[in-house]
Amino acid sequence: MSYPETMRIAVDAMGGDFAPEQIVAGSLLAADELDADLSLVGRPAAIRPYVDERARLNGRIEIVAATDVIAMDESPRAAVRGRDDSSVARAIAMVAEGTAKAVVSAGNSGAFMALATTRLGRIPGVKRPAITVMMPNPDGGHRLLLDAGANADCRPEHLRDFGLMGSIYAEHALEMQNPRVSLLSIGHEKGKGNELTKAAHELLAQTGLNFIGNVEGGDIFTDSCDVVVCDGFTGNVVLKTSEGVGSAIAHQIREVVSESNSFSEAEPLFQAALETVTRRFDYSEYGGALLLGVNGVSIVGHGCSDANAMRNAIRFAFRAARSDLVEHISAAFAEHASNDA
Amino acid sequence: MSYPETMRIAVDAMGGDFAPEQIVAGSLLAADELDADLSLVGRPAAIRPYVDERARLNGRIEIVAATDVIAMDESPRAAVRGRDDSSVARAIAMVAEGTAKAVVSAGNSGAFMALATTRLGRIPGVKRPAITVMMPNPDGGHRLLLDAGANADCRPEHLRDFGLMGSIYAEHALEMQNPRVSLLSIGHEKGKGNELTKAAHELLAQTGLNFIGNVEGGDIFTDSCDVVVCDGFTGNVVLKTSEGVGSAIAHQIREVVSESNSFSEAEPLFQAALETVTRRFDYSEYGGALLLGVNGVSIVGHGCSDANAMRNAIRFAFRAARSDLVEHISAAFAEHASNDA
Numbered sequence: 001m002s003y004p005e006t007m008r009i010a011v012d013a014m015g016g017d018f019a020p021e022q023i024v025a026g027s028l029l030a031a032d033e034l035d036a037d038l039s040l041v042g043r044p045a046a047i048r049p050y051v052d053e054r055a056r057l058n059g060r061i062e063i064v065a066a067t068d069v070i071a072m073d074e075s076p077r078a079a080v081r082g083r084d085d086s087s088v089a090r091a092i093a094m095v096a097e098g099t100a101k102a103v104v105s106a107g108n109s110g111a112f113m114a115l116a117t118t119r120l121g122r123i124p125g126v127k128r129p130a131i132t133v134m135m136p137n138p139d140g141g142h143r144l145l146l147d148a149g150a151n152a153d154c155r156p157e158h159l160r161d162f163g164l165m166g167s168i169y170a171e172h173a174l175e176m177q178n179p180r181v182s183l184l185s186i187g188h189e190k191g192k193g194n195e196l197t198k199a200a201h202e203l204l205a206q207t208g209l210n211f212i213g214n215v216e217g218g219d220i221f222t223d224s225c226d227v228v229v230c231d232g233f234t235g236n237v238v239l240k241t242s243e244g245v246g247s248a249i250a251h252q253i254r255e256v257v258s259e260s261n262s263f264s265e266a267e268p269l270f271q272a273a274l275e276t277v278t279r280r281f282d283y284s285e286y287g288g289a290l291l292l293g294v295n296g297v298s299i300v301g302h303g304c305s306d307a308n309a310m311r312n313a314i315r316f317a318f319r320a321a322r323s324d325l326v327e328h329i330s331a332a333f334a335e336h337a338s339n340d341a
Numbered sequence: 342m343s344y345p346e347t348m349r350i351a352v353d354a355m356g357g358d359f360a361p362e363q364i365v366a367g368s369l370l371a372a373d374e375l376d377a378d379l380s381l382v383g384r385p386a387a388i389r390p391y392v393d394e395r396a397r398l399n400g401r402i403e404i405v406a407a408t409d410v411i412a413m414d415e416s417p418r419a420a421v422r423g424r425d426d427s428s429v430a431r432a433i434a435m436v437a438e439g440t441a442k443a444v445v446s447a448g449n450s451g452a453f454m455a456l457a458t459t460r461l462g463r464i465p466g467v468k469r470p471a472i473t474v475m476m477p478n479p480d481g482g483h484r485l486l487l488d489a490g491a492n493a494d495c496r497p498e499h500l501r502d503f504g505l506m507g508s509i510y511a512e513h514a515l516e517m518q519n520p521r522v523s524l525l526s527i528g529h530e531k532g533k534g535n536e537l538t539k540a541a542h543e544l545l546a547q548t549g550l551n552f553i554g555n556v557e558g559g560d561i562f563t564d565s566c567d568v569v570v571c572d573g574f575t576g577n578v579v580l581k582t583s584e585g586v587g588s589a590i591a592h593q594i595r596e597v598v599s600e601s602n603s604f605s606e607a608e609p610l611f612q613a614a615l616e617t618v619t620r621r622f623d624y625s626e627y628g629g630a631l632l633l634g635v636n637g638v639s640i641v642g643h644g645c646s647d648a649n650a651m652r653n654a655i656r657f658a659f660r661a662a663r664s665d666l667v668e669h670i671s672a673a674f675a676e677h678a679s680n681d682a
Contacts, residue, residue, distance in 0.1 A: 152535035186577040194493035194574040217578045218585030233535040236527040237558045244559030245586040
């Protein structure tokens with residue numbers, strides 16, 4: 001198949017605990033499914049062994065040379081300066097230059113966020129890009145949380161902007177009708193929360209969004225909302241807490257089952273059930289974190305991404321880019337700014 | 342058995358979804374185990390049917406009349422004014438007067454907190470009392486989180502005070518040696534977090550506590566810390582999020598098991614395992630929330646407390662009161678204030 005304008009996605013082939021092998025493997029899986037060409041950015045000699053003949057022949061995969069690699073534990077600040085030949089910087093540059101429409105990395109997330117923000121720039125009118133994650137939604141469908149950690153300190157207008165961006169994303173990239181935007185707080189009533197959420201509640205109520213008001217931490221895992229808005233400190237704590245509870249529960253169930261003789265025959269069944277449930281709560285199934293508000297589709301996956309996680313992250317990037325997400329946000333913020341003026 | 346000074350604990354017999362029956366039943370269970378006398382405060386005609394002869398005869402239980410009841414959905418503000426004959430106000434008054442050493446309620450928690458703070462007053466030097474909860478600790482032992490919701494907006498010195506109070510509580514009431522005090526943040530390094538946690542980190546490091554630095558949301562469920570300090574907004578979000586994830590996972594496991602034929606024989610085993618694990622993560626097993634920093638031991642349990650939850654809350658109150666918790670906090674804050682001067 002060939003289209004006049006096939007989308008190109010730049011993949012940081014060197015980023016992540018299992019790079020380049022798993023990153024390349026995931027990219028090949030994604031290339032088989034999606035109508036997109038992929039650029040694997042990194043050291044050609046390291047990448048080449050994992051790119052099979054078939055992928056090379058059908059021309060969906062190219063290797064783009066970058067000699068430097070930013071390690072997982074390097075400080076984001078060090079990564080931004082004078083490391084233009086790193087795989088992640090080159091991959092982001094492809095989006096900045098217009099060669100690629102989206103960039104995906106499973107590498108150092110701080111470095112990725114800093115580079116994506118500085119190299120791509122913010123969409124005019126967006127003051128703070130936000131990390132947007134898809135939360136495990138056991139009942140199917142999607143639920144977005146933002147900001148999941150880009151902005152530890154926020155002002156009320158930042159939270160309003162997160163609501164706008166999250167709603168646009170849900171509507172255009174995830175094809176939700178009239179997404180229900182909510183504000184994470186303590187107590188459902190309007191007057192409940194801290195100074196930040198009380199002020200943000202007022203602003204969100206004036207946006208014309210389908211703002212359904214406050215939700216509490218537990219509501220994130222029910223079907224009561226589609227987009228959950230919070231500051232980046234709270235969002236990151238929510239993310240880490242839910243991962244922690246999930247693995248503590250899984251660990252406990254395994255322990256209870258393995259300790260008791262009465263469970264011994266059923267143990268394989270338990271393991272299977274637990275794996276199914278763990279997968280439903282596994283963030284790698286949900287495609288990584290999107291940096292919403294920058295001028296380009298930028299997705300950073302878990303550092304421990306395997307091929308499947310990488311495939312999902314690239315799918316996620318494809319969906320976002322195909323929906324003209326950046327253009328929709330630009331239009332909304334231009335209108336928003338003119339309303340403010 | 343009879344001691345020269347038996348401790349008396351005041352119980353709001355009318356507070357909670359299953360009051361008075363379950364509250365009274367839990368009180369009788371606690372009275373059987375603890376060296377404490379209990380005052381059941383509320384409408385005598387409603388309480389009396391559930392107090393059995395044996396309990397009445399050994400003299401551990403008395404009924405204290407209060408005609409008014411504050412409903413679960415009343416606003417805390419309404420509850421504080423002109424409702425002195427409510428069961429919760431009378432129970433708190435017994436501590437204020439020195440008749441009882443601790444008060445326990447499973448009623449309207451906002452009303453309880455407001456009444457306990459105004460009627461008992463703060464311990465000199467404590468600016469903000471904090472709600473302290475015992476977090477599910479699957480590996481055994483205890484882990485405290487404070488503030489779990491009393492103060493939505495905090496200053497750095499409030500977080501320092503929470504660290505001091507939490508450490509004293511862990512040491513004296515829970516008999517932990519040199520409790521590890523930690524600060525909930527995003528990132529383990531000292532410089533990570535929001536403005537509040539960065540400043541609080543500095544203050545906590547100067548206290549002389551066994552301050553181990555920042556922890557993340559997931560660490561709350563591991564054996565890496567004993568006391569976790571945060572503002573009341575974040576603490577409440579953590580509490581609600583972890584409850585939400587827990588019930589979503591339990592629900593999912595039940596669904597996976599019931600959907601598949603291959604599990605049908607093992608289903609009773611699954612249910613048993615899940616119940617064991619759910620119990621380990623069940624907050625009612627952990628005795629309710631302590632309002633730390635007020636002049637008296639004040640504990641509010643879940644509104645849905647049954648007899649077992651109530652028994653645990655009373656045990657928890659007994660332990661805190663027996664350890665002279667209030668006196669230890671008073672002494673520490675007096676010293677602290679003189680160091681500041």
